Amino acid sequence: MSASYQADFNLWIKHTAQLLRSHHWQEIDLEHLIEEVEDLGKSEKRGIASQLTRLLLHLLKWQYQPQRRSDSWLDSITDARTQIELTIQDSPSLKNYPTEQLEESYQRARRQAAKQTELQISVFPEDCPYSLELVLDEDWLPEASE
Template identity: 85%
Template sequence: MSGTYTADFNLWIEQTAQLLRSHHWHKVDVEHLIEEVEGLGKSERRGIASQLTRLLLHLLKWQYQPQRRSDSWLDSITDSRTQIELAILDSPSLKSYPIEQLEESYQRARPQVAKQTKMLISVFAEECPYSLKLVLDEDWLPEASDIL
């Protein structure tokens, strides 16, 4: 069944699920199954980090370009917060992951926002200026007057 894994991943999934349902443990491609299960956890964490980066990017744009604020930025902010919340609801063990990733996500967002706004990267704080509590608060948006 290992050949199926590389030749037709979807077929491998279907066959593996059927083998597990029918309790044919000895026929299961255990090595690849372990790899895929581990990959699911990485995917959840990567999704949270990606949404956090996207959220920070739009919060920075909201703060530093008040004249360009748009419903699409607001939609992106709202959607990112929702996606993070849903991921944590599905996997409560990831509740602390956003705080672990806040600074890394900010470091990914910072050059992106500089490029998108055509501002110097030095305009944006070297460390994340927002607490995670504020970042995830559905009622909070940074104001231009908050820029030091």
């Protein structure tokens, strides 16, 4: 079974699901199944962190490049907020994860904003200037910086 896991992951998933449905417990590749179940939780967290970084990046660009504001930035901000909300609805135990990730995601967003805007990284505050409540508020956008 382990060879199937290495050779064709999708086939391994289908076969494992069949074994679970038919209650063939002894035939299940338990080691890899446990690994995959654990990875599902990591994937949800990675998704929140990624969306939070994308959201913060676009909030920074919105604030620091008001002359370049666009509907696509607004769409990205809205979509990131929605994706975070949906993930937390599916997994309420991750409700506090954005709080835990805010500063780390902000640091990633800050570096990306500097590259994308071609502004010096020092233009952007060292610490996240937005509260998580504002970041996730669907009606909030930062004011333009001078």
